[in-house]
Amino acid sequence: MICKVFAGNYGTSMLKxxxxxxxxxxxxxxxxxxxxxxxGACCKLPVPCPFLKEENGRCLCxxxxxxxxxxxxxxxxPSEHITPETCGFKFAKPAASK
Numbered sequence: 789m790i791c792k793v794f795a796g797n798y799g800t801s802m803l804k805x806x807x808x809x810x811x812x813x814x815x816x817x818x819x820x821x822x823x824x825x826x827x828g829a830c831c832k833l834p835v836p837c838p839f840l841k842e843e844n845g846r847c848l849c850x851x852x853x854x855x856x857x858x859x860x861x862x863x864x865x866p867s868e869h870i871t872p873e874t875c876g877f878k879f880a881k882p883a884a885s886k
Contacts, residue, residue: 801834805858808868812857817865817879825876830862833870 828847831837839850849855863869866879 804868804870805833808858808862808864809856811864811868812861814864816861819880819882820863820877821880822875822877825874827871827874827876829871829874831859 826846826848828840828842831840831847831849837849839855841848841850849859858864863871863875863877863879869875869877869879872878
């Protein structure tokens, strides 16, 4: 039954969201640069957040000051960054060690 619920892209998105929620207590990895550009892509995974408000082509959070940790820290690591096409955050490539 669980396999049927988590089948396909929706299931993958739900598992990624669960991973982001569980790991949100960890610090943001070094090398994260940029800022939120209000694209709303992360707020729509896997379904639109009920606190998301679209206004003048930007997405705004209605509970921004008290939003959950997984929202505050997205993307916390390169492996959790699943919206790189639209997100204003990027991760710098680590410097090669000598």
